[in-house]
Amino acid sequence: MFESAELGHRIDKKTYDERVPVLRENLLEAQFALGRRRDFPVLILISGVDGAGKGETVNLLNAWMDPRHIVTEGFGPPSQEELERPAQWRFWRLLPPQGKIGIFFGSWYTRPIVSRVEGNASTADLDRSIQEIIRFERMLTNEGVLLLKFWFHLSKERQRKRLKGLEKDPATRWRVTDTDWARFKKYDKFRKWSEHTLRHTSTGNAPWYVVEGTDHNFRSLTVGQTLLETMRHRMENGEGDAQQVRFTTAPLVPPIDNLRILRTLPTDAALSRKQYDEELLRYQGQLNLLTRDPRFRDHSVILVFEGTDAAGKGSSIRRITAALDARRYRIVPVAAPTEEERAQPYLWRFWRHVPGRGGFTIFDRSWYGRVLVERVEELCPPASWMRAYSEINDFEEQLVRNGTVLIKFWLAITKEEQLQRFRARETTPFKQHKITDEDWRNREKWDDYEIAVCDMVDRTSTEFAPWHLVPANDKRFARVDILQTVCDRIEAALNKKH
């Protein structure tokens, strides 16, 4: 993969000086067009070997274009905040929104390759990282991100010459440290694992561009020109040039005997007032103790509440928060996305709320909107919600692997019960704000929603993040059931040996 980047590519000064002004003008124009259209973001990854001009190129791109619309991020060692969350969190939070250009200097490739070279990771570990990267980048490009990956390369001989040259000159000698030579000794290993990684991650939707880094003029013009042509290409062709991936499956069909998992829940599960008062107190006390356990600081908790309209999500959440110190939890109510959120891949708005160690976050509705309301109301095409199942599983797997206790509740009430609650809301003055025309419209689509929920459970109830289906016709039963589940799951996590 590196053959062509060891040929000694070079552009003479005269040619460079002639071409740069034209390129800059065109780049600026493309950048402004992007800002006006705001229909996709550009994300540029700058990776490769040391001394191949990565930093200079980043600076140059900022100089050539309007830096106010470029977000440049250098990724060094992760911060404490970042260490407490899944590794991918730091990249998610800094993704450029539609209309902007993001430059990542260092990226999700750095850690996997370096860990393998240093012997801190096995080949199987690297391959797992590679597959996660492929899925992540596919999600990004599916969501519309224009992803450009540059790999700056220097041959071993050039690298040696560079270090020798720097050492020889008194003015630059300080730039060469023992670390540089120690790294140089690992050149072959680095090359081998880089090639392995690049080969597997050079996909049709996000290919690598390998750039020889020896000559400043060549590498600068190459990156600038590639960026320009790619942006233009996308703006001119848009989705017209989109790859046709056949979506071969029929719309998912419900079980032919109409036996759906939601219908198998007991509708008469109930608690007496007395039982309820006792158990509520008991589990609230237990939950309070658990969250104050010193071991809790190594974990975080995410609760997801989904359910039929009027199933009692809000009141169940209040029974949990009643047991918690107000400084310890955060409720994220999920409604229509903000303008900022709409300019990002759909999971971005949830990633931003991922808690650090010791955090306790409650999502009142969640990322499952993609496969529920967006599916049923046809707010996104079938292909988008179909791929969401595995994107969500990937997201949740990262959370759980990072030590998060992820508990997902579906609160289920029967159609009759919902009707009664809707009517009660209409006739009780202080509840009238809780019932709108939309609720009645949703109710008409009861069957479609039920099918979507069953598919969701089938496809996202996993070993590491199972769904808890809660019969909620009796509010008391539901609240205690939920509290007990939360306590059990947290307790199990705290007692688990690492």
Add this chain to the structure above:
Amino acid sequence: MFESAELGHRIDKKTYDERVPVLRENLLEAQFALGRRRDFPVLILISGVDGAGKGETVNLLNAWMDPRHIVTEGFGPPSQEELERPAQWRFWRLLPPQGKIGIFFGSWYTRPIVSRVEGNASTADLDRSIQEIIRFERMLTNEGVLLLKFWFHLSKERQRKRLKGLEKDPATRWRVTDTDWARFKKYDKFRKWSEHTLRHTSTGNAPWYVVEGTDHNFRSLTVGQTLLETMRHRMENGEGDAQQVRFTTAPLVPPIDNLRILRTLPTDAALSRKQYDEELLRYQGQLNLLTRDPRFRDHSVILVFEGTDAAGKGSSIRRITAALDARRYRIVPVAAPTEEERAQPYLWRFWRHVPGRGGFTIFDRSWYGRVLVERVEELCPPASWMRAYSEINDFEEQLVRNGTVLIKFWLAITKEEQLQRFRARETTPFKQHKITDEDWRNREKWDDYEIAVCDMVDRTSTEFAPWHLVPANDKRFARVDILQTVCDRIEAALNKKH
């Protein structure tokens, strides 16, 4: 993932008897429509736990539809022929062509899951297989295959009851062996690793359908109905419903300094007549010995010849075969695909020629046509040849991992040299058949081809299958260079410790 398949789904006899005739009629109609259109193949995978009705369902599908247009394949332990080739070969060779329905009873999922359950493979091994499967299935669906994956499930309790029931009845007692109970003991493990595999391989383009296998009527109607709706959906929507995957990259652009790897080859490399005669004999002798070495029987050799028109591929090949026993090699000249080949994914025609142990196959042109002539002549869309690079790398990696010595030659001549050879062909009577208008037309696209070749080398010259670029202005030099490379590579493979 199995929750819904443990609910006790059931269809009563009356309903079943009512629905089957309608379903059969519709299935037959869809099957005939598929045969008339011949624009895509249907591939059905039947997998899952023992005793869940897999075999009965396969029989039923054959009974319900016209079995003449169904290819049913049961995959037991691989044959000797199959063992000698990459594991995926047995599936490639039996893929249904466009217009037909293929049913695979057992599939590429069987070995990875069973190996993990039996402890013969690690989780990392399983995950690697899973990723290969995902890439393979994406390639299939990209190539137009309608892929339907059914997983037949039985809960542990049902499975126990089934075995007990069979044992109790004297008429069926013989059907339950110790092996069945030994397998039953591993139920939980099997369930765990199946779920792991299903979750990761349930993709937007090829999701799993989990079917509860307890009740004959339910599972039969479910499979039949799903098949019918999926086929209808595809025939009605076709590509119109295709998922739009953004193809975000610009067309690949050649190096801006026009320093292309092909142009860096020495054009004056040459051998004298005397040197040539000596070395030719020497390497031909060595090659002959190498292929008769007993260790050669553990390997196979694939040579790929690509090159500029008139670069001397044919005469170089003859210098190799001259050293071989005619029973030992096979030349595969690659021209336009046959009708049968056009009805399959583009790599199918090459998979069918993959040699077994001790085999020696020479491809005169190859699968690289996809990224050369098909790219330059715009015979396939950019997205298709862009994804071909990684599909080809996957293909070649499987070959090499299986012990194949894969050697790829690009024979390069200069534009001037080509002109002379074309003219010589025109004026030499016995060579006139070798020069056509097409050769002259290709020559006009010299630059486009050169760019395509350089991209091909950059993106498919890998650690395990590097390209050998052969300066071929001097035929003698090229022939000896090729022979020597073949000898060196085979010798290295024979001496490599396993």
